[in-house]
């Protein structure tokens with residue numbers, strides 16, 4: 466795992482968007498694993514800005530989302546299909562046929578999960594998996610005691626996840642109790658993982674994920690097994706880590722980050738050159 470700490474959420478988000486954009490420019494047929502949640506909204510706003518202002522081209526890429534609520538059709542405003550369409554897909558030039566999420570209203574949910582795995586394999590596997598981390602310590606919806614070798618399947622959502630996400634539903638008890646999610650094993654098969662966490666409410670879970678013991682109680686700790694995983698944090702989310710001097714030294718000195726450091730430096734220090742107002746996004 467490589468840990469990058471940025472001064473604030475804006476810089477952390479900007480760096481994540483820049484990593485994705487660079488990988489997409491290097492390989493226009495990139496297979497990207499995507500995540501949802503509030504943290505990712507700002508990443509998608511930056512990618513939309515890069516598409517509009519810098520011509521970032523999504524026309525050849527394929528995408529696979531981590532998860533979808535069981536029982537919500539894509540037209541439902543709380544479905545992750547709806548979230549993705551409105552935060553990213555309809556605002557860039559990706560071919561919607563190449564964007565994949567599990568179908569939460571499939572008649573045969575188990576077959577849907579098996580087919581999702583097959584589709585990922587048919588596309589050659591995921592090159593870059595974008596991740597957030599829930600307060601329950603989950604990746605996707607891999608709730609406590611998810612097998613660290615699990616594949617795409619249905620999970621029952623934990624009380625912590627229900628408390629975190631139900632305020633987005635009106636009324637909150639309309640939040641489904643189950644979701645289809647890529648498994649921990651599916652996620653670990655991605656060639657590279659890129660996790661973003663910001664804000665003080667993530668500090669404890671981030672410290673356990675990075676510096677704590679691997680346990681199925683927190684599926685995010687399984688990233689410690691991944692051979693190529695970058696975790697980008699803001700200061701608030703990094704607040705409970707122990708080895709911060711070491712992590713900071715790596716970002717400031719190692720050559721793989723040099724060009725990013727140069728891109729992101731302005732005369733005022735470590736802030737991005739441009740603002741990426743979410744208001745630019747079509748809804």
Ligand code: GLP
Pocket residue numbers: 500501502503504505531532596597598599600603604605606626630
């Ligand atoms: C949901 C998603 C996760 C995501 C989490 C974080 O639970 N299934 O993939 O990591 O939200 O959400 P937020 O960014 O809102 O904290």
